Amino acid sequence: MSVKSLGRRLGERGFPYATSIAGSTYNRITREELYDRVKRNGSVIDYGEFGSVTVSRPDAYAGELLEMNRWIGTHSISKPFVGTVPDTRLVGSPPLAFAGTKYISDASVSRNVQTLNIIDSIRETPRRLLSGNGRGDSLEEAVLLHHSWVDGYFHWVAESLTRLEGVEQYRAETGRKPKLIVGPDLTSFQRESLELLGYNEDDLVNWRSAHCTVDRLVVPSMRREIDPPNPSPFSHEWLRGQLREDALEAVDTSRFSERVYISRTDAATRRVINDEAVGNVLEDYGFESYRLTEMSVQETVALFAQADCVVAPHGAGLTDLIHTDDAAVVEFMPRDRVNGIFFMLAKQVGGWYGYLDCERPNNDMYVDTADLEAILEAALAREQPGQLSD
Structure with missing residues (x-):
């Protein structure tokens, strides 16, 4: 009906x-x-x-997802009222x-x-x-x-x-x-x-x-x-202006790493099934893992504001990319549910962006650790090698 x-x-x-x-x-x-x-x-x-x-275009990717091309180009934005x-x-x-x-x-x-x-x-x-x-x-x-x-x-x-x-x-x-x-x-x-x-x-x-x-x-x-x-990138600029500086003043960011991994071990879907192996690779590169459900909004804003590189599975945990400043972003992208919203957010704040094409067994994701190492090297050097692997 x-x-x-x-x-x-x-x-x-x-x-x-x-x-x-x-x-x-x-x-x-x-x-x-x-x-x-x-x-x-x-x-x-x-x-x-x-x-x-x-x-x-994305700065680097392991396994090209043609659907990501939908977001590439120049977009006109209306005057608000x-x-x-x-x-x-x-x-x-x-x-x-x-x-x-x-x-x-x-x-x-x-x-x-x-x-x-x-x-x-x-x-x-x-x-x-x-x-x-x-x-x-x-x-x-x-x-x-x-x-x-x-x-x-x-x-x-x-x-x-x-x-x-x-x-x-x-x-x-x-x-x-x-x-x-x-x-x-x-x-x-x-x-x-x-x-x-x-x-x-x-x-x-x-x-x-x-x-x-x-x-x-x-x-x-x-x-x-x-x-x-x-949503228009310009609408995020106002929100960034309202929250970012206050968060940096209120939160002691010395307890955060500039290399941030957003974990989804507490989520119901899009978890990384080989999270331990991924964590070991990230730890070798100086990353620390954070579960955002355990943090306040102001802490999360401050975490992203001071970040130099953010790695995360696709999901709402990447929303606060709007508060980053010239950060590199590496996103684990499920190949059967491609969504470029965080690619766009990263680019709108002048960041470097790369993604890994990930298999999605049972609504979770598998990350190829060799591809992860390759894209981390590119991200941390702010290189633009394009496609890293098929």
Whole structure:
């Protein structure tokens, strides 16, 4: 059964919000339409500049993955803006933001996230309505940060925290501080990162509803023009500026090695099955292993900020590459799930980048230690040899 037909069936059974959610796939307010709306109502605030980012080829790789070429090239980035949409409805769990019969695409981050919100909402909304928790209080002014992927560290940083740049621009222009709509239960990294950015419990609204109204929904534009649609590098610059220097002042970085290995031994997937052998090679080159789940957000930011070389399996542990400074990055890339987001992040902050093509038995990864030694030599010397092996 399709999302649309399931939503309609639930609507026929007395859950009208499910119908709105399902129909949203076909009826949205684009970024261009959003800009026109907020300009007409006099709330638009333009900031930043148009720009572009050029991503060159990886500096070295062991086993070429042709899918990585999708990220190479020059990408144009739009000028950001923020504005308010009056009389909006938030529908679902996690919610989509509606103005009339159309949902506001920029409030829902991306089409992929919007689709997941729909699927999760159709499953969750009837239960909340039946339990009496379906309708939330009306809000005067708020910005939506909650979505289906928000409990993942990368998605929280790249798709929620970066939106606060627009919120801060709005606050500076209007003198008003809108509430932040977040998930029902914040993770430790969500709570700490908000505190580091100056937000406390009084600034938050935990979403435990299926529907509420917002008099003024503050919507920062979401710059995702890069194909595949990844967040703009410029949105990370603001976050780096807010967190990096404070972390370096607050954390004693002398206890960290400049050569950093991000371990996934505490993860459920993409673990390195020959981690002991990999660790032995890395130890010979002066690397120390870190499990980021055992560290605070501020410690993690400081760890990356002082790093000279970072080695890691593909995963959210590489998110804080945005805080590195001329670092070399070696990524273990699963060959059947190639994703260039951290390749792009490394290049956007002026770093050296290389990857190893890794087999992925049972959702984990096997790293060829001979290839690892070869790419470490290239990374530490900042060489650009291209392909190291077939």
